[in-house]
Amino acid sequence: MSESPAVLEFTGTAQDVVTSVHTAGPVRQVRLPNGVPVWLVTRHTEVREALSDPRLSNHDRNDWFDQGALSPQVRSAMNTSMLRLDPPDHTRLRKLIAKAFVPRRIEALRPRVGQLTGDLLDRMAAGSAEVDVITGYASPLPIQVICELLGVAVEDRANYREWADAFAAGLGAPVFPVQAVTDFVEHLQGLIARRRAEPDDALLSALIAARDQADRLTEDELISTAFLFIVAGHETTTNLIGNGLYLLLRNPELADRIRAHPEELPRAIEEFLRYESPVTGASLRTATEAMNLFGAEVAAGDLVMMSLHAANRDGTAFPDADGFQPGRERNPHLSFGYGIHFCMGAPLARLEAQVAIGEFLARFPQARLAVDADAVEWRPGLLTRGLAALPVRLAG
Template sequence: MADTTAAARVESIGADFFDDPHAHYRRWRATGPVHRVRFPDDVVRWVVVGYAEARLALADPRLSKDIATATAILHDKRRTIPTDPNAVALLTHMLSTDPPGHTRLRKLVNKAFTTRQVAALRPRIEQITEELLDAMAGADDVDLMEAFANPLPVTVICELLGVPFDDRDDFQAWTRALVGVVGEEEHRPAAAAAMAKYLSELVRAKQTKPADDLLSELVLADDDGDRLTDPELVAMAFLLLVAGHETTVNLIGNGVNALLRSPDQWQALCADPAGVPAAIEEFLRFDGPVDMATVRYTAEPIALGGTEIPAGEIVYVALAAANRDPARFTDPDALAVDGHPTGHLAFGHGIHFCVGAPLARLEAEIAFTALLRRFPGLRLAESATTVRWQTSTLIRGLLELPVRVR
């Protein structure tokens, strides 16, 4: 029998949510794995917080990812907020597409973005890492986000895609407005227009003069005569540029923050750096870079965890909540770098599993191994007693992380 109490009760996301979403998730999970939640834009959405239900939802085709329909549903619920065509165009990529369109797009991307290409990036990532750590070595205190966690992935994705590094401040500012940061809504249309124009010009440049980079490979990708259209190239460039740096920036930042608040585990990794790959999986589980997965909607009624969700409802899968579900993980609110966690959902699950996961893992492995080796005495600065988080339900990331280098 369907649970009617979840449908009647409405939780809410206020300003305190972003400092500690896990406290909210624990409270919500105590009364069930699926909840109606009022977001800061005053629209009520459904949020899945249980691990088993999240895993099912991520792979259920009845929860559609078609961005055009999802946007129309949100527009109808908001009523006063107009639909931004530039934002919709940027989001029409494989992460926001159902089969067979998704299958086609992913196949073309896989032709250009291979495991072998990712592995070949190791020497360059190691070089960038050492250069950033050399710069840190001359300081007493640094903001680790500004000095290391941010520039490493941004440099890598710019070089990989063929995006000028000097443009990073612009596209990161546009990204902030576009990833659901509370308080940035009024800037979203201008950011979407600027990002769309920038990427359109970049795609045209690669079409005119292809280079040795991933975006040029995408321009040239061919599957028996099937190629990405110009709008698809722009949307794909947006996905890879934004996801390609935001995920790893916050994997590094969140992981270092968690480690430095558990000094015994920092020391354990310093003593045994071979444990870094397993520790990265724990960072992803404990405080991963994505809080709630991107938007889905019910194409037909669906029951999750005994709760009936009607058709035409917006649904978010809270990956951060699922990864701390005590029904799946032992002592989930404790960091355990030697716990060898398996089955976390930080990169999603099913056909929309993150295509950039191997690159994020490689960058994080190199970053943590080098950081532990170079600065075994690294510790939080006094000003890091409390930290500020991005006010986003999509991105889970720090605004700054002050640390003492020596």
């Protein structure tokens, strides 16, 4: 990539970058904290178009996040999911995985999600009057759900949560968590070996058995798919629940309205997804050829990142884009992506958010923020946006 004096250093949260580039045109050069230069696409129309551009490959260059620090074996094992592949391999994997990840399996989880939610709420109610809703609620619920769905043993779930958090925080960071990711992959390898020998009725065993005629998932594809489900199923849903509760609790009248009219919660969740996007950027693509990308001359091999957060705050796509409007009727947000890589887990994330947020509001009608709304701390992150903590007083 040819350098320019206008290259923006990415040093903080996704929101910091969006604020800096929103008026600078649809494409801007930025440098990640680990020094890797990328082209950042920021406007809704252009982001959606770029997400469907076959010249931008998900597969061609996949070492930007660790810059070669991982062993080739570990990188292949954690980076060969359908998210990192182009057609026809992407098409083949998505078709195979869809057979095990059908909507009826997701909807059948609703009672269990409700039970897990109730258990966590009981623990919070029995504890102190002030709690951190992230560590006590928004984070443990999604990891329990995705681990149960996959068939991960209870005693291993705390490790999976730590590994997933480390990976998400390490993307594009100056120091990548090599040991945590290596441990994550090795544990998944062992789990798959056990489930192959002793299958159960969980999703991982279904993925092992999934086939289309003589075509199965390879070992790396299995590991990468499990890796993707755990990271995406935990990190992004944690952020959706946490960000949503934060937006409601900083607007007590809105929280009271949702309590009185729970049928309005699904539409409010779509605005949570838009306004404080839990996934701020799509997985990075690589230009497979020299191209003019919305006025920017991009060389073959250059990295391109689509900012979902910036697209969701684009005033040409959303009236009052920087305003929080939970009743927004037209809401074509891009928080689950667009095109062939649209998030397969979107129905599960929405289900968990509906149950978790709705049950929290019902259980704690007097809950209020324990700190000033502007004093909450957002975790630094390249592709995700979530709170480090959400202190809440449960009773008035």
